Amino acid sequence: MTNTMHRLAWSTARLLPIVALIVAWEIFARSGAVTPFMLPAPSAVAERIYDDALDGDLFINIAVTLYRALIGFAIATVGGVVLGTAMARNTAARWFFDPIISVGFPMPKIAFLPVIILWLGLYDVSKITMVVLDAIFPVVTATIAGIAGVEKELLWSARNMGAKDREMLWQILLPAALPQILTGLQVALPIALIVVVVTEMQMGGYGLGGAMMQASRFANSRGVFAGIVEIAVIGYALVAAMAVLRRRLLAWHQEAQEGAGV
Amino acid sequence: MSDGLAPKAAASNALVRYAPLLFLALAWEAASRLHLVSSLALPPLTDVAQAWVELVQSGELVTNGLSSLYRAEAGLALAIVVGGALGIFMASSRLANAMLGPLVELFYPMPKSALIPVTVLWLGFGDGSKILLIFLGCMLPVTIGAYNGARGSDRHLIWSARSMGAHRLRMIWDVVVPSALPEFLNGVRTALALSFILLVSSELIVSRQGFGYLIGYLGANGSYEAMFAVVLTVAFTGFLADRVFQFVVMVLLRWRE
Numbered sequence: 001m002t003n004t005m006h007r008l009a010w011s012t013a014r015l016l017p018i019v020a021l022i023v024a025w026e027i028f029a030r031s032g033a034v035t036p037f038m039l040p041a042p043s044a045v046a047e048r049i050y051d052d053a054l055d056g057d058l059f060i061n062i063a064v065t066l067y068r069a070l071i072g073f074a075i076a077t078v079g080g081v082v083l084g085t086a087m088a089r090n091t092a093a094r095w096f097f098d099p100i101i102s103v104g105f106p107m108p109k110i111a112f113l114p115v116i117i118l119w120l121g122l123y124d125v126s127k128i129t130m131v132v133l134d135a136i137f138p139v140v141t142a143t144i145a146g147i148a149g150v151e152k153e154l155l156w157s158a159r160n161m162g163a164k165d166r167e168m169l170w171q172i173l174l175p176a177a178l179p180q181i182l183t184g185l186q187v188a189l190p191i192a193l194i195v196v197v198v199t200e201m202q203m204g205g206y207g208l209g210g211a212m213m214q215a216s217r218f219a220n221s222r223g224v225f226a227g228i229v230e231i232a233v234i235g236y237a238l239v240a241a242m243a244v245l246r247r248r249l250l251a252w253h254q255e256a257q258e259g260a261g262v
Numbered sequence: 263m264s265d266g267l268a269p270k271a272a273a274s275n276a277l278v279r280y281a282p283l284l285f286l287a288l289a290w291e292a293a294s295r296l297h298l299v300s301s302l303a304l305p306p307l308t309d310v311a312q313a314w315v316e317l318v319q320s321g322e323l324v325t326n327g328l329s330s331l332y333r334a335e336a337g338l339a340l341a342i343v344v345g346g347a348l349g350i351f352m353a354s355s356r357l358a359n360a361m362l363g364p365l366v367e368l369f370y371p372m373p374k375s376a377l378i379p380v381t382v383l384w385l386g387f388g389d390g391s392k393i394l395l396i397f398l399g400c401m402l403p404v405t406i407g408a409y410n411g412a413r414g415s416d417r418h419l420i421w422s423a424r425s426m427g428a429h430r431l432r433m434i435w436d437v438v439v440p441s442a443l444p445e446f447l448n449g450v451r452t453a454l455a456l457s458f459i460l461l462v463s464s465e466l467i468v469s470r471q472g473f474g475y476l477i478g479y480l481g482a483n484g485s486y487e488a489m490f491a492v493v494l495t496v497a498f499t500g501f502l503a504d505r506v507f508q509f510v511v512m513v514l515l516r517w518r519e
Contacts, residue, residue: 017360021365097282099280099281099282107498108455108459111473111474111496113466118486194373195459196373197376198463201378209376212376216379216383224380232368232369236371
């Protein structure tokens with residue numbers, strides 16, 4: 001009982017700096033030191049978000065942005081794990097893709113956005129393609145590292161007990177590599193969000209990024225700040241959800257038993 | 263090891279290693295020359311190379327490139343200094359950690375590209391808004407790297423430095439900074455990659471100068487060879503920056519052996 005109380009008190013204490021920041025923002029914005037155009041008060045921003053929620057725009061934009069980000073992320077996950085597994089298990093695949101991955105990973109893929117627009121047009125396909133292009137690299141390298149790190153003794157004993165290739169992959173290699181793969185996904189997810197927002201800003205239309213650019217063009221600073229808050233909340237929620245998923249999936253793993261954070 | 267053989271072996275090794283890239287380049291050229299794809303969608307690589315030479319000679323690529331690099335460097339430098347100091351401050355004071363920790367945690371997962379329109383709102387279309395964007399976007403990975411590094415630094419080292427009468431600042435510089443260095447540099451590497459993403463994104467969306475602007479401008483005019491040339495230049499600049507940074511890290515961490 002006291003434990004729960006203690007925890008509750010602690011999480012409340014952690015909220016204090018955030019509340020303080022919002023109060024300071026409100027006071028500063030109302031003080032007249034800056035114009036409401038430069039920095040609208042949080043109450044004004046909240047009002048704007050509320051209005052957007054009432055007329056339904058907010059939910060359409062969030063749904064569209066999430067759809068693009070998550071479809072792209074899902075494709076990057078499957079593609080990245082498949083490619084990474086192939087590279088870890090097959091010499092020819094490794095020879096062919098290794099230089100492409102090692103040169104492509106540090107490249108700012110977002111520079112290819114105009115090329116992708118030229119090829120695939122202005123709609124969802126090109127946005128999702130950009131997300132995949134950017135998010136797949138961390139998944140591939142994490143999968144390779146994860147599979148390479150599986151203990152040899154584990155492989156030997158599985159072979160000894162007569163495991164076939166397919167069983168080895170699904171029952172030994174991928175589960176043992178899962179912690180690293182999940183770390184790769186935790187890197188890829190924020191990248192997917194950054195990219196989806198940029199593509200939406202660039203191409204316009206529905207979506208949180210597009211709505212922000214629209215507001216910016218009409219010099220509607222409340223709309224711009226509302227967009228930032230919305231995108232920040234979405235980002236925070238997805239990253240937190242990913243951490244929960246990790247704990248769930250790795251409940252069997254040492255990591256969970258040790259109670260390590262993040 | 264004999265002197266004559268090693269470089270030759272290294273060269274042929276590199277050739278085998280990078281052959282797939284060569285193969286991709288040849289496939290690109292062939293696909294375009296044989297009209298398997300429209301040369302509008304994919305101009306032949308040799309034409310792209312020629313356009314690149316022309317862009318360099320006309321000075322367009324150099325001026326815009328320098329302006330981009332200046333923005334990235336300035337923003338990143340600010341992020342490293344402020345972010346690093348913040349991380350060490352958080353690691354060295356419990357109060358600072360209690361005050362700033364939740365804020366860092368709140369803002370870290372935020373997709374930083376959302377800040378593009380705000381920085382434009384505040385500072386307009388020029389250098390200032392890009393530098394501010396890159397600074398804000400790259401600061402937190404550095405902060406977290408410095409914080410984790412400094413927090414993990416050896417307590418015994420700190421105690422013995424203190425018992426030998428080291429001042430607080432002196433001790434941070436001599437003991438905490440070196441042991442925090444690997445994690446800190448890891449954070450900087452993430453920030454470096456982010457700085458390129460944010461730079462190019464913001465220049466593509468709103469700018470009158472820089473790599474991103476040049477790509478958009480050339481694309482809008484339909485000079486796709488030149489557009490591809492700039493896109494590849496940006497991509498390889500990002501790649502090179504990462505490799506140079508890795509080299510610097512290797513040199514900086516040599517003492518660890």
